[in-house]
Amino acid sequence: MKIEKIQVLKGPNIWSTYRKKLIQMRLDLEELEERPTNMIEGFYERLEALIPSLYSHRCSPGVPGGFFERVKKGTWMGHVIEHIALEIQTLAGMETGYGRTRETHTKGIYHVVFNYEEEKVGVHAAEAAVKIAEALIDNLPYDLEEDIRELKRIREQTRLGPSTGSVVGEAIARDIPWIRLNNQSLVQLGYGKNQMRIRATMTEKTSSIAVDLAGNKEETKRLLEEQAIPVAKGIAITSVDDVDLAIHKVGFPLVFKPLDGNHGRGATINVKTKEEAEAAFEHAARISRKVIVEKFISGYDFRVLVVDHKMVAAALRVPAHIIGDGIKTIRELIDLENQDPRRGYGHENVLTEISIDRDSVDLLNKKGYTVETVPANGEIVYLKSTANLSTGGTSIDVTDMVHPENVFISERISRIIGLDICGIDIQAQNLTEPLTINGGVVLEVNAAPGFRMHLAPSEGLARNVAAPVIDMLYPYGKSARIPIISITGTNGKTTTTRLIAHIVKNNGYRVGFTTSDGIYVQNTKMLKGDTTGPVSAEFILKDPTVEFAVLETARGGILRSGLGFSQCDIGVLTNIQEDHLGLNDIYTLDELARVKEVVINSVKKTGWAVINADNDYCVKIGKKARCNVVYFSMDESNPVIVNHCSQGNIACIYENAYITIKKGNWKIRVQKAAQVPLTFGGTVAFMIQNVLAATLAAFVWGFRTEDIKTSLETFIPSVAQTPGRMNIFDFRDFKIMVDFAHNPDGFNGIKQFMKTIDSPQKIGLIAGTGDRRDEDIRELGKIAAEMFDHIILRQENHLRGNNKEHLLRLMEEGILESGLNRTYEMADKEMDVIQHAIRIAKPGAFIVALSDVVDNAIDVVHRYQEKERAGEVI
Numbered sequence: 001m002k003i004e005k006i007q008v009l010k011g012p013n014i015w016s017t018y019r020k021k022l023i024q025m026r027l028d029l030e031e032l033e034e035r036p037t038n039m040i041e042g043f044y045e046r047l048e049a050l051i052p053s054l055y056s057h058r059c060s061p062g063v064p065g066g067f068f069e070r071v072k073k074g075t076w077m078g079h080v081i082e083h084i085a086l087e088i089q090t091l092a093g094m095e096t097g098y099g100r101t102r103e104t105h106t107k108g109i110y111h112v113v114f115n116y117e118e119e120k121v122g123v124h125a126a127e128a129a130v131k132i133a134e135a136l137i138d139n140l141p142y143d144l145e146e147d148i149r150e151l152k153r154i155r156e157q158t159r160l161g162p163s164t165g166s167v168v169g170e171a172i173a174r175d176i177p178w179i180r181l182n183n184q185s186l187v188q189l190g191y192g193k194n195q196m197r198i199r200a201t202m203t204e205k206t207s208s209i210a211v212d213l214a215g216n217k218e219e220t221k222r223l224l225e226e227q228a229i230p231v232a233k234g235i236a237i238t239s240v241d242d243v244d245l246a247i248h249k250v251g252f253p254l255v256f257k258p259l260d261g262n263h264g265r266g267a268t269i270n271v272k273t274k275e276e277a278e279a280a281f282e283h284a285a286r287i288s289r290k291v292i293v294e295k296f297i298s299g300y301d302f303r304v305l306v307v308d309h310k311m312v313a314a315a316l317r318v319p320a321h322i323i324g325d326g327i328k329t330i331r332e333l334i335d336l337e338n339q340d341p342r343r344g345y346g347h348e349n350v351l352t353e354i355s356i357d358r359d360s361v362d363l364l365n366k367k368g369y370t371v372e373t374v375p376a377n378g379e380i381v382y383l384k385s386t387a388n389l390s391t392g393g394t395s396i397d398v399t400d401m402v403h404p405e406n407v408f409i410s411e412r413i414s415r416i417i418g419l420d421i422c423g424i425d426i427q428a429q430n431l432t433e434p435l436t437i438n439g440g441v442v443l444e445v446n447a448a449p450g451f452r453m454h455l456a457p458s459e460g461l462a463r464n465v466a467a468p469v470i471d472m473l474y475p476y477g478k479s480a481r482i483p484i485i486s487i488t489g490t491n492g493k494t495t496t497t498r499l500i501a502h503i504v505k506n507n508g509y510r511v512g513f514t515t516s517d518g519i520y521v522q523n524t525k526m527l528k529g530d531t532t533g534p535v536s537a538e539f540i541l542k543d544p545t546v547e548f549a550v551l552e553t554a555r556g557g558i559l560r561s562g563l564g565f566s567q568c569d570i571g572v573l574t575n576i577q578e579d580h581l582g583l584n585d586i587y588t589l590d591e592l593a594r595v596k597e598v599v600i601n602s603v604k605k606t607g608w609a610v611i612n613a614d615n616d617y618c619v620k621i622g623k624k625a626r627c628n629v630v631y632f633s634m635d636e637s638n639p640v641i642v643n644h645c646s647q648g649n650i651a652c653i654y655e656n657a658y659i660t661i662k663k664g665n666w667k668i669r670v671q672k673a674a675q676v677p678l679t680f681g682g683t684v685a686f687m688i689q690n691v692l693a694a695t696l697a698a699f700v701w702g703f704r705t706e707d708i709k710t711s712l713e714t715f716i717p718s719v720a721q722t723p724g725r726m727n728i729f730d731f732r733d734f735k736i737m738v739d740f741a742h743n744p745d746g747f748n749g750i751k752q753f754m755k756t757i758d759s760p761q762k763i764g765l766i767a768g769t770g771d772r773r774d775e776d777i778r779e780l781g782k783i784a785a786e787m788f789d790h791i792i793l794r795q796e797n798h799l800r801g802n803n804k805e806h807l808l809r810l811m812e813e814g815i816l817e818s819g820l821n822r823t824y825e826m827a828d829k830e831m832d833v834i835q836h837a838i839r840i841a842k843p844g845a846f847i848v849a850l851s852d853v854v855d856n857a858i859d860v861v862h863r864y865q866e867k868e869r870a871g872e873v874i
Contacts, residue, residue: 001077001134002028004109006126008119011534011562014594015113017601019098020562023085023122025112026104026585027078027130032137033108038074046136047071047080050144054087076101077133078110085114085129088144089121092151093344104585111585121154161185163201163451170466176480177566179538189473190480191565192512192546196473201421202448203473210418214447215260217292220417224442227416229409232427232441234294240285243277246293253296256280258288262446264386268362270296276366283358297427297441301387302398304406304431305454305465306414306422308472311407313454313463314399314431319384320354320392324375330364331356331371334383342458343392351458354392359385395453397460398431405434413445420472423449482546483509484565485697488553488599489574489612490592491746492690493532495725496574497552499678499694502721503711504548507703512546514539516554516740517723521546533557537564555595559584563602570697571603571627572610574690576617577745582773593617603627608700610693613640613651630700632692634685636662652696654688659712661699670695670705676712680726683756686749687717687726719858726753729861731868734838734845735759736861742769742851744776747783750850754787759846763837764788766811767795767851770802774810780851781814788848790840791815791824794833834860838874 009015009022016022037043047054048068059066067083082099089096099114116122128147135142160168164185168178171189179188185200197204202211213219218236225231236259237246246254254277257267266287268280284291305313322333334354337343343351356371360383364370367381375381387393402410406426414422428440435441454463474480485504487497494515501513505522512521514536519527521543527536532554540549541564553563576593586592600609600621611622613631619640622629632652633641641651641662648664654673661668673682676691691712698708719727724740741750754762766784768777784791795807808826815824827833834857837847849857864874 001030001032001130003127003130004028006123007560008123009562010119011564011566012598012602013558013562014598015100016098017598019115020566021117021119021122022098022113022115022562023126025081025126027081027110027112029077029108029110032077036074036076037071037080040137042139043136044068044071046139050132050136050142051084051087051091053091054083057083057087059083076110077137078103078112081126081129081133082112082114084132085112085122085125088128088132088147088151089116089125091144092121092148092155094118094121094151094155105587106585118155118159120158121151124151124154158183160187161200162455163448164198166451166455166464166466167198167201167469170464170470171480174470174474174480176470176474177541179542181542188542189470191484191541192482192549193510193544194478194480194482195542195544196480198469198473200448201451201469203420203469205420205472206447207418207420211447213417214419214422214445217257217259217444218290220445221292223416224413224445227412229413229416230435230439230441232294232297232443234292236290236292237281238290240278240281243274243281243293247274247277250293250295254280255292255294255296256284257292257294258284258286259290259292261287264359264384264388264391267386268359269385270366279362294443297439297443299427299429299438299440302426302428302431303395303449303453304402304410304424304426305449305451306410306419306424307465307468308420309411309414310468311402311410312399312468313397313465314402315395315453315457315460316398317387317389317453318394318396318458319382319387320394321380321382321384322354322375324377324379324381326374326377329372329374330369330381333375333381334371351394352390352392354383356383359383359391389450389453394458397454397457397463399454399461399463402431403434405436406431409435409442413442417445419445419447421449421469422446482541482549483570483701484541484549484551484568485570485572485701486551486553486563486565486568486599486602487572487574487693488555488558488596489572489618490577490579491741491743491749492574492686492693493552493554495678495687495722496572496690496693497550498722499690499712499715500572500697501550502715503694503698503703503708504550506711506714507707509548510545511548511550512540512543513550513552515552530554534561534564541565553599555586555592556584558595558598559586563598565602567602567604567607568599569604569607570610570701571599571607572693572697573600573612573618573621574693575612575615575745577743578776579743579745579772581776583771589617593621597621597624600625600627608697610697610700612689612693613638613644614689628700630696632689632696634689634692650696650700652692652699654692657682659688659691659695661695661705668705671709671712677716678712678722680717680753680756684726684749684753686752723858726750727858729865731838731865733843734841734847736834736838736847736849738849738857738861740851743772744779744783747780747787747850750848751783751787754846754848757846759844761790761842761845762788763790763792763841763845763847765792765794765833765837765847765849767793768807768811769851770807777807777810778814778817781811781816782818783814784811784850785815785818785820785822789822791822792827792833792837793824794827794831832860834864835874838864 005026007024057067059070078101082101086096094117189196221231254271266284301317338353384391423446425444429438454465504511514531518525519531532552607627609625609629612618613633630650634654636653636655651662658669673679679687727738729736795804
């Protein structure tokens, strides 16, 4: 077997619009295509022995054991690998269950598709599943546990921590989109101008001054003390020489902790001698130059969580410990405790494994113990001086037991320090009575407090503390999204995108849009290139200045990694024509339609699908759409339009030379096509189609027809507004048009326009695209012969693995097959084809450069215009 490609799908895709996180592996079974599982001796038995948990997988029979039944009767190895990849992720603690295996058009090559929780884990699972299958086929030993450990390790390295993950999870539950901004915990919630950023449990609302204050324990204590908040008595010291002063001023027992430490790092509690004090200072000084020395207060360690200045949870934190049985050593008891399924590596589970460190050794030494000591039956031996969960501590929820006065104190503390999300550490006998009565004190105030102890306490009720965070960031009535219009189809996407963006901008929105020539925000080009994929869409959605997104969405990005957004408000489908067939396992128009359909399937239920009624493949998609559907057509009598409008629905049609909105039997004429510059006086049919699509999308969004009309009249086809789309340049004795038409349908559109051109000589410069089918390239030559008197064939760009001579020959064959007596020539590499066309042009000639035959063709034509104006010979 051979893995040809592994793709990570991150958004709505051709397999599923709501299962956005999928691995798609292109797998060549090679000789195994002729050997299903029932023909591999002992395979079923070895698979069952290695991964018995596969029994729970349902397959064709739809019952537990169904997958094993399929293996026994005989199934292909791609199917087996799909199930292995899912199961090893599950065994590593990640719940996955969706999978598909489908053969491509190439015999023996399959797409193996399965879902994942973490991207890198999914990729590793794909590779590991193939290795496991190969070992089982060859009857070789395999260490499955090593794979599972590696999957867990990768997950811990890459996934969001429990606190950030809980906030993201709550956002997802509320249909708030999110984007991870780095490989740590920086996350964007929402899109465009409505985005909010979080990092762990800090938000963009979190005051940097408050974070600095909370990080400075001395300053925090001073502020709280001034506001009559009970705090532990203490001082800050910077040298071991100051230890005597601290002992004198505070008195034993003491607590030493670094000024700006966290998670209990560098802290030592219950210090009772000068020697212990000096050692505790040195331990804390490794973390911070300044060390806080406080009175050790007996009692319990509590954490109170305040969000948006309201107390939302409280927990009793218990340091990591073991309970003796009079038989086992401390080391053995720790090992036994770590077998608790709730404990895991890092943040893997609700509890963390207990490890032995300096703090543990110091605590044991104080009792005269070592890890080999056997504690008495029932004796509690504490292994950490702090109760942090990250060091193995446990938590007990006490939210409902907190006295109202302590609630008030906690909420007041959050305002004194100024933190929107605030973790308050309190040492007290309990929280059921006021701190002022039981002598409890506030030890610390924490910015970015961990949520894990509240989300999954060892005992008591779990608290959804992420919910108040989302309530704070997105209070009732505040949207997390911005409007998104996505445009897809074979031809006309870019022009339709630009026209819609123009209408949106003219209606007062700051618009961001993506096209095949670049990314724009409010008509300023931010990035150049073909930017019609998910990365470009995310660029717009990450921009905090963007109020409205208009996104050209091409097939390549959908196939490569899915859509760059979770849902859109309007999806526009311009047409489905024969282009890009034979690429990425898409060979038929039905398969191409399935790709384009992803955009329509991503339209929210209350949104709108804008569909071309003149294209049968588009109509089929429209009939299956799960949202509101409207149609546009060049023919008012199109049966789809007639039936659609008879039911009182909306359409946009070209009738009596007008761009017209039809609503039931009512007609609203927006503008005469001849008055819309983009249609070149109403002569270019495909441009009229683009105008219909854009007008309809704008209308169903809610823009007024008079505002749409103004926008149509002010959208001028030019290098500035429609680069590479029928850009016509006037010279003294001839004209040059540059258009990036690159497929037969695009060429046919230009052919219709050329019929309206009165010229004694029409010269065409054409080229093919190397990754298209031979018949498509041949057809370009045939159509060129139907619209030009003389053709210049040029092929230096876009070879894409093909052969230059082969492409030229195919276009030549097309010219000859036309049966028309056209002259043609093949340009060599050194020839400036535009200059050559100019020199052979007769007065009044019309020169057309198609398919981007020259790099920066528009710039080249501009240079010749400048030369002519300067009186130079071209």
